[in-house]
Amino acid sequence: MRQFLPISALLFGSALLLFAGGMNSLILPIRGTIEGFDAGSLGLLGTGWAIGYVLGCIFNPRLVGKVGHIRAFAVMASFAAVSVLISLLFVTPLVWIPLRGLSGFCFAGAAMIVESWLSERADPASRGKIFGIYTMVNLFASTAGQMCLSLGDSATYFFFV
Numbered sequence: 001m002r003q004f005l006p007i008s009a010l011l012f013g014s015a016l017l018l019f020a021g022g023m024n025s026l027i028l029p030i031r032g033t034i035e036g037f038d039a040g041s042l043g044l045l046g047t048g049w050a051i052g053y054v055l056g057c058i059f060n061p062r063l064v065g066k067v068g069h070i071r072a073f074a075v076m077a078s079f080a081a082v083s084v085l086i087s088l089l090f091v092t093p094l095v096w097i098p099l100r101g102l103s104g105f106c107f108a109g110a111a112m113i114v115e116s117w118l119s120e121r122a123d124p125a126s127r128g129k130i131f132g133i134y135t136m137v138n139l140f141a142s143t144a145g146q147m148c149l150s151l152g153d154s155a156t157y158f159f160f161v
Contacts, residue, residue, distance in 0.1 A: 022145030041093035052101035056108025
């Protein structure tokens with residue numbers, strides 16, 4: 001258990017990010033439906049995220065190489081949060097789709113950063129356990145974020161702030 005103490009803050013930060021990401025991935029299509037977005041626009045919300053994720057996988061390693069893990073993670077988490085807040089201000093698919101792309105880009109970067117940190121910290125004997133716990137934390141946090149949508153009204157700003 002001692003091997004998990006040094007990475008507990010990293011796992012907690014990842015859990016918070018994925019909790020919010022899980023909630024955001026579900027609230028935007030629900031809110032888009034409430035706002036009257038057409039089916040094509042709702043589909044492009046998911047496509048925008050996937051395109052951003054792929055671009056993040058391509059470009060984020062260079063960013064980490066230039067500014068380091070900690071600064072890059074802070075930037076990714078901050079920009080992901082800002083993308084959610086901006087989507088509350090401009091309720092239109094023309095803004096939401098690129099913001100979902102930005103969110104996907106940031107989540108790719110955050111995942112790469114967390115996983116490379118874990119890889120650095122894990123010795124060969126504990127690597128499987130550490131990544132197993134990391135995967136459980138991710139799945140739990142994302143699912144918990146989505147399940148929390150039943151706690152409030154999707155038509156309000158509650159889930160955006």
